Amino acid sequence: MSLINREDVEPFISENVGVSIYDETWTDQSPLRSKKIEKVELCPNRTHLRIYFNQRSFFAIPRTAKVSITESTWIAFDNDSGLHYVLKRECD
Secondary structure: OOOOOHHHHHHHOOOEEEEEEEOOOOOOOOOOEEEEOOEEEEOOOOOEEEEEOOOOOEEEEEOOOEEEEOOOEEEEEEOOOOEEEEEEEOOO
16 A cells, blocks of 8 residues: 655645545535645654644644545545545636
8 A cells, every 4th residue: 555645735735725524425525615735744753644724734644545636636535534635726
């Protein structure tokens, strides 16, 4: 199994994106929140990828999550928690 890396999210850095986290059924969907990705880095123990929206706000995604990438979306699914982490490019 390959681990997700910073490079997986690189095309979305410094971009305005819609951000959300959904449950495994996709039924508990919250609206996308508009954010700008400031930086992406590994956590100190290298088990999670942190996606920062400012100096303090980030979400951490297990590096074992399965990633699906298209030109406009990046989705990571963590099988252990049953959560989907979604980044979607905002349309102009």
